[in-house]
Amino acid sequence: MAPITSRNGNLPAVPSLTPFVGRGVEMAEISARLDEVRLLTLTGVGGVGKTRLALETARAVHERYPDGVWLVDLAAVHEPTAVTTATATALGIPDHGGHNTLHRLAAHLTHHHALILLDNCEHLTDPCAELAHTLLHTAPHLRILTTTRHTLGIRGEHLYPVPPLPDDDAAELLRICAAETHGGHRLREAAPAAVARVCAHLDGLPLAIQLAAPRLRALTVEQLADRLADRLGTLDGGTRGVAPRRRTMTAAIEYSYELCDPAERLLWDRLSIFAGSFCLDAAEDVCSGEGIAPTEVLDLLDRLTAQSVILSCEMEGQPRYRMLETIRQYGRARLTGSGQEQRLLRRHRDYFLHLACRVADRWWGPGQVADLARLRADQRNLLIALSFEEDPQATLRLAAALRHHWCADGFLGEGRRCLERALAVAPERSPARAEALWVAGWVALLQGDVPAADTWLAEGAELARELRLPAVTAEVLGFQGLSATFKENWEEARDLHASALSAAALGDERTNILTGFRLAFVLVSLGDQQALGFGRRALALAETCGERWGRAHVLWMLGHAALVRGDHRAAVAYARAACWFQQGFNDTVGTALKLALLAWAGAAGGEYQRSARLLGAAWALRSSTSSSAFGPRSAEQHARCVERLRVALGTEGYAMAFAEGARLDSPARALAYALGAERYDATVPEPARRLLTRREQEVAVMVAQGLSDRKIAAALMLSPRTVESHVRKLLTKIEAGNRAQIAAWWAANQAPLR
Structure with missing residues (x-):
């Protein structure tokens, strides 16, 4: 999934370098049909130009869709279960795993006037049909445009056959x-x-x-x-x-x-090993040898580009290359027939293993944002490398080395799946398994699955002792301390974090940034005056290293400490600084922490409307994780904040501001608002004023955001049973049959945000 996107969609910013001729009639007809129908399918033979026609039409009509035009390229998606994840990733919705991705996607789109372009659906007809059916029934203002060689075959689908050029x-x-x-x-x-x-x-x-x-x-x-x-x-x-x-x-x-000459053909075949796009150094490393020198790859790429076999593109601000899918498939068939496919897959895996290890080794330095952008651009290639089954130990090393890709950039669900698979097929008691175990524990903790985390960390601790791996021991102790923190076992958490710091002293001091921040947080909760000392040492170390991600976490902790001692101005300053350094990371859990702190501190200082919006944004970002995502002992701070906001804004005003903030549904947008770069205004829809009580309006807003009864209860300080009662009343009043219809009704009567 996940990339950082703009509110207006994710269409390529730079038009294709290949010419676009004619198609004026087709574009006008498709544009008109999109005004009349909600699901339009462009059909036609491969190579007829369905994708390009759809893209150019989408660009032409983008102003009709205030919530964006979104491209979902399914060409390199092969698993039916990955269609929903690919769509969520394209829309900038982080992947937290589990089975609720479709529900979260539908809830996200409920209020949206948007156009989704599902491109290359022919090999995934059934899951695309299910996705389109669900989204169109829960998002009344959504339009879907698909390109495929086969119709989806669902009710409401309208076909537009794309003819060859005259x-x-x-x-x-x-x-x-x-x-x-x-x-x-x-x-x-x-x-x-x-x-x-x-x-x-x-x-x-x-x-x-x-x-x-x-x-x-x-x-x-x-x-x-x-x-x-x-x-x-x-x-x-x-x-x-x-x-x-x-x-x-x-x-x-x-x-x-x-x-093509023999060298060009050879490179064509070998480049087909990549999924999606690739960069020059990857092509040089993976595709050279046995007939192609590394120094020849650039010239051969230029020649293949000149022949329209390879296309230049840009992803995550990086120059890259890609192949049209039909071209890639042709080359892959030739590669398979040559008997060289396994060798190339091995080199591909080794290249991305080396890349991931390099990112992990230099993580605590100034290149974090750029390194994660590189891994995001190669997400499809990373999954190909992880699926290569020749060496399970290498797969374990790769899954573990990608830890910051999983945990700091919004790929928790994918990370959990990859780590579980890798651990299942490589049960040998090896250093690679020990490393993967603590990374799996970290992922599970961020997902709120503390029991699974404890199981993996316990095995990791035993294996680290058995194999004498002090660095792994330090990591395991630190995450066991985090688990104890989530359980609010404060003395145990303090002792484990202190032990982790002692163990880490024998290795890379930079890893103490994270452990020091966590120990400081625990000490604040215990009222220990040493907390600020540990926090400031961690901050100084982060500044010395020039890194951003850990610094954001330490600043958040210092803000939390300031709020606990009643200094809301200092807390706001620390929280804003934390938000500043959090930019560039698609880290939903970390972003939610910073936003919640800024909301609590802002409300204490009288910034009521803004704080309510920030609270809504924080809840939207962490809605698929456990309640501990705001930090242990957050319930008391949250309750005080909500009560203060209700008194200041009124129940209705609080609910509406909260809903506005929940529309800031990506880390990038939420942080931009927190730092003053984005503004919103909204009012309660008039039908809701007439038909629903204030409390029912609050519940309807949160149902439309996809929150469960338990999470609505926590947000509004009610019991789950009371929320259930309000939901039943809502169903009766608006004559709805389920929660999705409540969301659709609210969207249909909601004044659009500006």
């Missing part, structure tokens, strides 16, 4: 592509009939035209037409049962492949 547009596209590859003079010299013959052989398919055009550097149009004719005849005989246009696409790809 003759004139196909010829124009060929002319533009040829000019870009220095073959334009061939078109000027050619007879119109020869150009028409080339386009006819390519069936007007944009991808086929783009692949064939570079050959005009060496061939005349007539020669190209002749070769395409011969090639098609050969392929027709070997691929019976495949749609004719698919045979034409295969012919174009085959022809482009055979006209």
